[in-house]
Amino acid sequence: MSITQNYKLNIIQWYPGHIAKAEKKLTEYLKLVDVVLEVRDARIPLATHHPRIGEWVTGKTRVLVLNRVDMILPQVQQVWTKWFKSQGELPYFTNAQQGKGVGAVLKAAQAAGVAINERRNSRGMLPRPVRAVVIGFPNVGKSALINRLLKRRVVESAARPGVTRQLRWVRISEELELLDAPGVIPLKLENQEAALKLAICDDIGDASYDNQIVAATLVDIWKNLRVNTADFIPDNPLESRYKLDPTPLTGEEYMFALAEYRYQGDVEKTARSLLTDFRKGLLGEIPLELPPG
Template sequence: MGLTDNYKLNLIQWYPGHIAKAEKNLKEQLSRVDVVFEVRDARIPLATHHPQIDEWVGNKARILVLNRLDMIPPQVRSLWIDYFQNRGEVPYCTNAQHGQGVVGVAKAAQAAGVELNQRRRDRGMLPRAVRAVVIGFPNVGKSALINRLLGKRVVESAARPGVTRQLRWVRISDQLELLDAPGVIPVKLGNQEAAVKLAICDDIGQASYDNQLVAAALIDLVNSLQEQAGELLPKSPLYARYELDPTPHTGEGYLHALAEYRHKGDVERTARHLLTDYRKGLLGTLPLELPPM
């Protein structure tokens, strides 16, 4: 039984006009870019992979960044690094909020610049700054990464998906110019299982989902990951936080039981509380995806 079987189909839908416009602007700018930083959420590296990115990147250099590394256990991070390396990609793990891992990302961009300018010299052209773009879903930490690369805050970064609206070039150094692009969401997320994870992690706009359904899905997901690979996860995260055992319940059943136990039966408040706890890391370092074996 899939994660979304017991939820309404197409539970999560959106496509705000500004994202459609952002995508169009981004495509126009991409021809001027040499390097693409693809930022994903380390809790859900597969769900935060944009289906069009391969087509957008084409033959440009791509640097894969797994952000929020502080929100998953070290052994899960190692598994993801192996998974991507086996597929010929080098993932850079960052916690952009605190600047961890950002130096590695900057060096990767510089290396791409050296290569670019060697090619330009070979063709008798003058060297120039490498132009990079940061692409990813809303709220995966792109603005925090850009601020860290710059060493100062220029990009408004807010815990509200879709704050970055305009495209603008930011000069990082003599060697690097960065195009800050708004978060891009696929036109439609055919994969509802991925959509639910994006909603849980707050990587899409809030108007597009129902808190209770998404919180119930989070509980089901945590329970199934505990069964699958409990040794990789914090021990009984829901029980540890709420002192209520989730094992006898479905996600929906647990949400209602927890509402009775904690919030006088207020299911909506319980759902919001649970999602906020997860997003703030209060359930521990809890990934929602593990690399496919």
């Protein structure tokens, strides 16, 4: 059964005026770029794939970065690595806040630069710094990644989507220049299940959604994973944290039961607390997607 079957259609709406402008600018800057660092959320690698990436990276080297590796279990990382390799891609897993895996991303970008300057040299052209761009959905950790690549804080980074609004070049080294771009989400996202996952992970930018529906969906997704893929999620994170077993309840029922049990019947406060706990990792390493097939 579809996660959204019990809910009205188009429950996630956004009004990304600044994102539309940024996307237009980004397509202009991409003409100047050699390497694209595409950052996705390791909890939802498919939902954080922008449908225009294919056309944006045509003729360029792409480095696929799956950030927030600390929020999934090692076995989830392994199955995603295997799946992406089967698709002809090599994913680089990072925890940009702590710097884990960032060195490998830098090496991959610089390796692409070596090849580019070898081509320039063969044409009698002088070498130049490789130009790379970091793109992805809002709040997936792009600015944190850039700060780690630079080894100093020069790009504003915050735990809310849409912090980066302007396009700007940052010099990483003599060999590499990086463009930090605002988060880009599709102007339309037909797949509401993907939109719900983006909302759960706070990767959706300027959006309007019902916290209670989104939090109930989180519970439903976790329950579905427990039934079908228990090896890839922590044991009973909801019961461990809230002392209330979700097993006999739907996500929506659990929200109301938890509200009565812990939050004086305040369902909205319950929803916000559950989403905040998930986003902070307080429920453990819960992926919302696993490889298809």
